[in-house]
Amino acid sequence: AQKVTQAQTEISVVEKEDVTLDCVYETRDTTYYLFWYKQPPSGELVFLIRRNSFDEQNEISGRYSWNFQKSTSSFNFTITASQVVDSAVYFCALSETMDAGGTSYGKLTFGQGTILTVHP
């Protein structure tokens, strides 16, 4: 069975600090997708990034960066120079590519979420 672990339940930082959110996953699939979603206080789920298992290049998008390492089954997310607007719950998720019947539904397995609070 697939599993995603976000060991950090809550993180509190002061504005402008860098912060890294950890994500460790387990899967027996050789092809899979990893995602990060953001849930601001308003409650909606906002897609941030998708990474497939064949692409281990790190990615930077503005103040956000992602470090994907298959060797350690980790897909960590770093916010540089954090801002108050970054305060949210962040979820890491893993998507299967095929179920037992050979069909791809793209079901997501989520981590428990990390509550990030950025103080002014």
Next chain:
Amino acid sequence: DAGITQSPRYKITETGRQVTLMCHQTWSHSYMFWYRQDLGHGLRLIYYSAAADITDKGEVPDGYVVSRSKTENFPLTLESATRSQTSVYFCASRKLAGDPWYNEQFFGPGTRLTVL
């Protein structure tokens, strides 16, 4: 407006009552999903559907029923609500495999359900 909507956004009900949460998407996505969000558990899959009239159980299906007579609608019914079903429910949809955004799911705004 195009997108995925859920109704109601907030619902309070009593133990033992039947309640239906609605989900509607305008993209004609084949795949639809229901998740519940609880503190400490993240989001957990309740049911999913690959197309009209094709549904299957997810991780936590007990106490829930789904149907999908039309591609755009995927209602979730709690047949006899219990306090443990107090949660935030999210509906999501995904395009058919083979699309460039292969596995990305789009989420509705959520329904906050309280069972007294």
